[in-house]
Amino acid sequence: QVQLQESGPGLVKPSETLSLTCNVSGYSISSGYYWGWIRQPPGKGLEWIGSIYHSGSTYYKPSLKSRVTISVDTSKNQFSLKLSSVTAADTAVYSCARSSDIAFDYWGQGILVTVSS
Amino acid sequence: DIQMTQSPSSLSASVGDRVTITCQASQDIRNYLNWYQHKPGKAPKLLIYDASKLETGVPSRFSGSGSGTDFTFTISSLQPEDIATYYCQQYDNVIFTFGPGTKVDVK
Numbered sequence: 659q660v661q662l663q664e665s666g667p668g669l670v671k672p673s674e675t676l677s678l679t680c681n682v683s684g685y686s687i688s689s690g691y692y693w694g695w696i697r698q699p700p701g702k703g704l705e706w707i708g709s710i711y712h713s714g715s716t717y718y719k720p721s722l723k724s725r726v727t728i729s730v731d732t733s734k735n736q737f738s739l740k741l742s743s744v745t746a747a748d749t750a751v752y753s754c755a756r757s758s759d760i761a762f763d764y765w766g767q768g769i770l771v772t773v774s775s
Numbered sequence: 776d777i778q779m780t781q782s783p784s785s786l787s788a789s790v791g792d793r794v795t796i797t798c799q800a801s802q803d804i805r806n807y808l809n810w811y812q813h814k815p816g817k818a819p820k821l822l823i824y825d826a827s828k829l830e831t832g833v834p835s836r837f838s839g840s841g842s843g844t845d846f847t848f849t850i851s852s853l854q855p856e857d858i859a860t861y862y863c864q865q866y867d868n869v870i871f872t873f874g875p876g877t878k879v880d881v882k
Binding site for chain 1: 807869870
């Protein structure tokens with residue numbers, strides 16, 4: 659059974675960089691699929707942030723591209739998200755997920771990240 | 776960016792009712808459209824992919840149709856366990872966009 663688990667700080671100061679890691683179990687990242695990050699601000703809908711292929715190719719939401727970096731560490735079977743220059747608008751539940759090139763099939767439970775001083 | 780809109784933003788219906796949600800894309804996305812069910816505290820669940828194909832294990836009361844810019848998601852007979860928010864999601868060369876969601880509850 660594929661399982662994903664997010665980890666990282668739950669509180670980030672404005673203008674700083676949000677850093678999260680997704681640990682994957684039950685499937686080897688290097689075997690394939692895309693690995694992505696999706697967020698949901700309080701009371702709002704889902705927003706795809708970006709994805710990475712097991713080979714390292716990255717795909718980002720155009721409006722976030724300048725602030726987002728997604729990387730993969732196949733030796734640890736995990737991938738990471740960095741979002742720079744955060745503001746209160748980046749407060750959200752951040753989830754990691756596996757996808758094909760068309761749809762998401764396995765998701766983590768999500769982690770709430772609050773941006774506040 | 777491709778923008779997605781959904782309507783209505785919320786609806787309330789009785790058990791057994793037919794429920795219809797629409798999703799519109801800002802440009803032609805052919806049939807590159809999926810539908811998810813999202814319950815609070817749970818991971819979103821893929822119900823329909825490629826606009827009209829039922830994901831394995833999903834009850835047949837769920838269906839989807841459409842192509843181009845206009846799509847429809849239908850629950851033929853609403854059940855209590857269908858209370859959730861439903862999202863459409865388009866895909867285009869590994870760039871994904873979700874619609875704003877439709878919250879469905881039971882009267």
